[in-house]
Amino acid sequence: MLSNVFLKTLRDNRRSWLIWSISLTLLIAFFMAFYPAVAGEESFNELTENLPESLNALFGAEDIASPEGYLDSQFFSYLGPLLLLIFAVGRGADAIAGEEQRHTFDLLMANPISRTQVVLQKFAAISVLTVGLGVVSFLVMWAFSGPVDMDIGAEPLAATVLGMSLLALLLAGLALALSCTISNKAVAAAVTAGVATISYLVSSLAPVVDELSPFEKATPFYLYDGHDPLANGFSPTHTAVFVALTALLVAVAASGLKRRDLVA
Amino acid sequence: MALNGGTQTETLRSPPAIQTHGLTKSYGKARGIVDLDLEIPHGEVFGYLGPNGAGKTTTIRLLLDFLRPTSGSAEVLGLEARKNSVEIRRQVGYLPGELDLYPTMTGRELLTYFGKLRGGVDAVHVEELARRLDLDLERHIKNLSKGNKQKVGIVQAFMHKPKVLILDEPTSGLDPLVQLEFQAFVHEATARGATVFLSSHVLSEVEEVAHRVGIVREGRLVVVEDVRSLKSKALRQLEIRFAEPVPPDSFTNIENVEARVEDNVVYITVQGSVDPVIKAAARHEVRDVISREADLEEIFLSYYREQTRAE
Numbered sequence: 001m002l003s004n005v006f007l008k009t010l011r012d013n014r015r016s017w018l019i020w021s022i023s024l025t026l027l028i029a030f031f032m033a034f035y036p037a038v039a040g041e042e043s044f045n046e047l048t049e050n051l052p053e054s055l056n057a058l059f060g061a062e063d064i065a066s067p068e069g070y071l072d073s074q075f076f077s078y079l080g081p082l083l084l085l086i087f088a089v090g091r092g093a094d095a096i097a098g099e100e101q102r103h104t105f106d107l108l109m110a111n112p113i114s115r116t117q118v119v120l121q122k123f124a125a126i127s128v129l130t131v132g133l134g135v136v137s138f139l140v141m142w143a144f145s146g147p148v149d150m151d152i153g154a155e156p157l158a159a160t161v162l163g164m165s166l167l168a169l170l171l172a173g174l175a176l177a178l179s180c181t182i183s184n185k186a187v188a189a190a191v192t193a194g195v196a197t198i199s200y201l202v203s204s205l206a207p208v209v210d211e212l213s214p215f216e217k218a219t220p221f222y223l224y225d226g227h228d229p230l231a232n233g234f235s236p237t238h239t240a241v242f243v244a245l246t247a248l249l250v251a252v253a254a255s256g257l258k259r260r261d262l263v264a
Numbered sequence: 265m266a267l268n269g270g271t272q273t274e275t276l277r278s279p280p281a282i283q284t285h286g287l288t289k290s291y292g293k294a295r296g297i298v299d300l301d302l303e304i305p306h307g308e309v310f311g312y313l314g315p316n317g318a319g320k321t322t323t324i325r326l327l328l329d330f331l332r333p334t335s336g337s338a339e340v341l342g343l344e345a346r347k348n349s350v351e352i353r354r355q356v357g358y359l360p361g362e363l364d365l366y367p368t369m370t371g372r373e374l375l376t377y378f379g380k381l382r383g384g385v386d387a388v389h390v391e392e393l394a395r396r397l398d399l400d401l402e403r404h405i406k407n408l409s410k411g412n413k414q415k416v417g418i419v420q421a422f423m424h425k426p427k428v429l430i431l432d433e434p435t436s437g438l439d440p441l442v443q444l445e446f447q448a449f450v451h452e453a454t455a456r457g458a459t460v461f462l463s464s465h466v467l468s469e470v471e472e473v474a475h476r477v478g479i480v481r482e483g484r485l486v487v488v489e490d491v492r493s494l495k496s497k498a499l500r501q502l503e504i505r506f507a508e509p510v511p512p513d514s515f516t517n518i519e520n521v522e523a524r525v526e527d528n529v530v531y532i533t534v535q536g537s538v539d540p541v542i543k544a545a546a547r548h549e550v551r552d553v554i555s556r557e558a559d560l561e562e563i564f565l566s567y568y569r570e571q572t573r574a575e
């Protein structure tokens with residue numbers, strides 16, 4: 001596990017990743033267990049119908065008695081992306097700037113390895129860890145769907161989890177690009193959190209706020225759930241745009257780090 | 265010194281181990297390094313001296329391409345520091361001045377990791393270096409004392425038998441016995457042809473191992489000189505306590521000596537050899553001798569004094 005920066009980064013995260021996996025498993029198991037109580041109960045839908053349209057839009061609670069609506073309201077529209085974002089953005093912001101702040105980067109860079117290699121290998125490791133959390137989420141939901149009698153297809157579920165992971169990685173790429181350019185972990189994470197929050201609000205409220213609708217398609221959240229993956233499955237276009245934008249941000253990160261002085 | 269004769273011909277055959285031309289780094293208001301011209305031949309141990317904040321670490325980080333120069337250039341082993349940094353770092357062993365290591369790794373894990381990043385190093389050699397420094401590689405770095413962390417840093421700098429060693433304040437935090445072992449590492453490195461660039465803020469740290477010394481002050485290299493001639497210019501301060509008061513003129517007629525007598529205590533500033541002072545003192549009953557080596561500032565002053573006298 002110590003052969004290169006990629007494996008070392010995985011190794012550094014092995015404990016925290018395990019804790020995240022267990023927490024996600026417990027969280028998902030918890031809301032899955034309550035599905036039978038909600039399934040088919042029209043009264044729940046009456047409840048949400050009485051709420052203002054904008055609140056429902058924000059929390060994704062439309063038809064919470066259906067499998068898709070339930071998963072959306074409990075996990076995919078808010079909590080799932082939020083958790084994966086926290087995991088990935090924190091690691092993106094920390095990858096380079098964190099080592100600089102802890103003064104370990106000089107010694108790492110005394111080895112014959114280019115700055116670009118370090119950026120690429122660290123981001124590759126963050127990608128594996130983040131998608132790994134997505135895989136755990138998928139497996140737990142899939143495993144519970146039978147016992148709780150939830151009628152949901154594996155393909156749309158996998159597509160949604162993939163989109164959620166890619167969303168987290170896109171913003172991790174942004175945090176990495178910022179931290180490699182300005183070498184300040186806290187600012188990079190804060191700016192990324194701001195971008196994530198604004199784009200979440202824009203994409204959630206666009207259906208009910210006319211002024212926002214022109215911007216809806218420009219947000220990362222639209223790439224994630226604009227095509228309603230839980231109902232419609234995998235979108236090659238959205239996935240390709242995710243990958244391209246993330247690659248662009250990682251390239252910006254590498255070039256930003258290449259240009260500047262390292263902080264001792 | 266035979267070294268100088270040897271290096272003349274060496275320069276004709278291959279580029280110097282380290283060379284800079286007008287190397288300048290300015291950071292806004294803070295002091296960096298100004299117009300540095302250095303040339304360090306192969307096989308030399310070069311002591312890079314200066315007070316804290318003089319620009320020593322800036323110079324080192326420029327050589328390793330951690331910093332980009334405002335102007336000028338640097339070459340290590342004939343390779344341009346900006347363009348061939350990866351290749352340079354393959355040939356260089358580096359010990360940072362402010363050493364921070366991954367706290368959750370053990371010494372062995374850290375050395376394994378860096379060894380792998382270098383494409384593998386001789387594990388037997390690593391064990392041997394650790395053993396000689398009396399370093400326990402199984403302990404987690406967060407549980408090591410400052411001195412033991414420094415030992416891990418020294419092992420990682422020497423473990424791949426680099427052609428050039430760049431060591432920033434290497435013996436800080438080390439006890440005297442370990443310092444001796446470190447000096448042995450330096451001698452062994454030069455014996456196999458390596459070049460050593462050693463920074464420090466105290467002369468005594470480098471005088472045992474360095475051939476030449478460069479002194480940097482406020483970002484400028486003020487003097488590069490052979491260690492012995494520098495020391496001969498250095499001022500030493502002595503305080504000698506006698507059993508009873510000594511005649512006021514006891515030390516006044518010795519060359520290069522300034523003395524002030526107060527009852528049974530004499531305060532002396534001597535340039536070069538202390539031998540005449542000791543011989544003069546021996547005529548009386550000596551209770552105590554306190555010797556303090558001139559600090560760098562005093563060496564600068566004596567250097568400038570020398571310059572003015574020559575002009």
